[in-house]
Amino acid sequence: MPRNALIVRVASFYDFARVCQSLSQTASRLQIAETVAEFLATLDPDEVEVAVRFFVGRATASGEEKRLKVSGRAVWKIVAAMTGGEDQGEEIFAAAEDFGEAIEMLLKLRASEPEPTLTIREVAARFEEIAAIEGPSSRGRKLDALREMFERATALEGKYLTKILIREMRHGMSEGTMLEAIARMAGRPVEEVRRASMLEGDLGRVARAMRPGEQARPSTGPPSAEAFGAERARAMKPLRPMLAQPMPNVAQAFAALGGKLALEHKLDGARVQIHCAGAEVKIFSRRLNEITRSLPEIVERLRNHGPRAFIVDGEVIAVDPEGRPLAFQELMRRLGRRREIERVRAELPVRLFLFDLLALDGELWIDRPYSERAAALKSLAQQVGAETVGRAEPRTVAEAEKFYQAALAAGYEGVVAKSLASRYTPGARGRGWIKVKRAHTLDLVIVAADWGYGRRKGWLSNYCLAARDEKTGRFVEVGKTYKGLTDEQFRTMTGRLRPLAISEAHGTVTVRPEIVVEVAYSDIQRSPQYESGMALRFARIVAIRDDKSPGEADTIQTMAEEFERQTVKPRPPR
Structure with missing residues (x-):
């Protein structure tokens, strides 16, 4: 039953x-x-x-x-200065389980503990x-505001203020578990909450809408997942992008999809979601940040396209003056930019390629089959003068290959x-989409880096790479590399x-896991050096991959799945 606590x-x-704190001491997901x-x-x-x-570290x-x-680092400097603990860092980090x-230990150095007066709203x-x-002076003003909050915080509050800020809660509350908690609070099936989360993209707003008593007409109950989606289509709020699973070759992908499939070119660009309604156009990145101002040529092309309203999924690539694709790193100069947009636009033009249709004329299309969405997208693209990705529907593995x-020969x-x-499943690696790439690559997160020496002295230039454990949400190291970046990229990184x-x-800087890099490799080995057992x-x-x-x-x-697919694997340890 819904909880209607007073x-x-x-x-x-x-x-x-x-x-x-109690969650961090609880092993049971249900509890x-x-x-x-x-x-x-x-x-x-x-x-x-x-x-x-806050519970999920946002x-x-x-x-x-x-x-x-x-x-x-900014939080540490502020709190260390507040408490006089600047010279105790090594001892504290040796004793603390996490940042x-x-x-919390720094804040306990104060002569007295303040009374807890902070509220969640505040x-x-x-x-x-x-x-x-x-x-x-924005940085200084940000730190001043942060300092005021930590001055009022108790040691325990300071611990969790920090964990939220660095997105490292480590208390067992994954997004999946949060969906279960919201369902319990609302008295709704967890699948309905999961569907609403896919369409909404922000767990906080999902929970608010599903909270008993929040709706204007309580007798109707919380809004359905479809209501979330329809509202987003009208309000120009982004949906989380659907993701593809990796497979090593076309033959396996063909078999996995039962031979009833289409193949599309995979571009090395930036994912974009575009919302159009008359003269209004909004463009969002794969991380749901609005980047409309960065891409004025796309806005100009799609604005005033006619009476139809739509949401499309696509890819933007940077091109040279002859229209030939440029490296992904070049494209990053365009995205998120707020200054000198026209100058960079002239220097670095972009091309848009569409590959899916999410909504049309106020109706979500994500539950329609891909074949229907693709046909409608082709017609819509012709109407608005947009390009679509290269596509084919092979009847045999030979045609697919x-x-x-x-x-590959064309540079894709x-x-x-x-x-x-297949349906379009926002935010999920749906079984209906499979990516096949030339090289073995993984998208990993940098969790630490070593100071270089010799030519690389003064740079953090040897990077510890980690994969995400989807069961715990932790990042687990799987390798280390200093290869692949130029001197300028080392300096920037x-x-x-x-x-x-x-x-x-000892010359190693542990960092917050925020920077994602695409890593190529020859194969995966068993390794006792890493907790994951793989390297x-x-x-x-x-x-x-800033996107x-x-x-x-x-x-x-x-x-682990990629390791098992390898034709030649190391012998298992005895």
């Missing part, structure tokens, strides 16, 4: 922190979901929305994370204020095989990693 007071952040559901039931709608985000709404720009506990408002600070080899990354019957630093010892052989970085979030990195489970 709300008698404003929820304190200290209560939230205590719940988090974690039940504990969180009971806590959420005591909150009002605004608090529910915020608390759900300080702000989905798509707003980039604006916060607060590093673990949040290290901040913390959320302060995060929003910090994210909104821009312009001259011929299309794949032609794609590979192909995406799509079941003709050093500048990006330093603000993410959590700790430093990449001859790893090299082939691209810095991907750490949550989209490849998983240990994917690595």
Whole structure:
């Protein structure tokens, strides 16, 4: 039954922190979901929305994370200066289990503990204020606002403020478990909540809408998942992109999809989702950040296209003056840019290729079969003057292999095989989409880096690479490499990693897992050196994937599957 607890007071952040602390000592996933559901039931709608985000390590709404720009190193410097613990870092990090506990230990150095006065709403408002600070001296003003919050925080509150800011909760509450907690709070089937989450993209807003008593007409119950999707289509809010599973060759993809499939060229570009309604056009990145201003030529092409409203999925690539594709790194100069847009536009034009239709004339199409969406997309693209990706429907493996080899010869990354019957499943690696690429690559996260020596002295230039464990959400190391980057990229990467630093010892800087890189490798080996039991052989970085979030990195489970697919594998240990 839905929980309709009587709300008698404003929820304190200290209560939230205590719940988090109890979760970290709970092994049962069901108990974690039940504990969180009971806590959420005591909150009002605004608090529910915020608390759900906080539980999964999000300080702000989905798509707003980039604006916060607060590093673990900044938190450490602020709190160390507050408490006089600047010279105790090595001892504290040796004793602490994680960065949040290290901040808690620092705060305990104060002469007295403040009374817990922070509320969940207040913390959320302060995060929003910090994210909104821009312009001259913005960094200093952000840190001042952060300092004021930590000065008021108890040691336990400071621990979880930090964990939220660096997105490293480590208390067992994954997004999947949170969906179960929301379902329990709302008294709704978990599949309905999961569907709503796929369409909404922000767990906080899902929880708020499903909270009993939030709706204007309580007798109708919380809105259906379809209501979420229809609202997003009307309001120009992005859906999470569907993802593809990797497979080593076209023959396996053909067999996995039962021979009823289409193949599409896989471009080495940036995923974009475009919402059009008359003169209004909005463009979103795969991480749901709005990037409309960065791509004015696409807006100009699609604006005033006619009476039809639609949402399309596609890929943007950078091209040279002759229209030939350029490297992915070149494209990153365009995305997210706010200044000198016209100059860079002239220097670095882009081309848009569409490959899916998500909504048309106010109706979601994601549950229609891919074959129907593809046909409608072809017609729509012709109407608005847009290009679509190269596509074929092979009848045999030989035809599929011929299309794949032609794609490679033309310079494409590979192909995406799509079941003709597949639905579009936002945010999921649907079984109906399979990517086949030339090289063995994985998208991994940098979790630490070594200071270089010799020619690379002064740069963080040897990177510890980690895959995500989809069961725990942790990042597990699987290899290390200094290969693949130019001197200029080493210099730039050093500048990006330093603000993410959590700790430093013996020439190795441990960083927050935020930067995703595409890593090519020859094969996967068994390795006792790593907790995962696997290591990449001859790893090299082939691209810095700023368009991907750490949550989209490849998983240990994917690595294990890739290992089993290898024709030649090391003998198992005796």
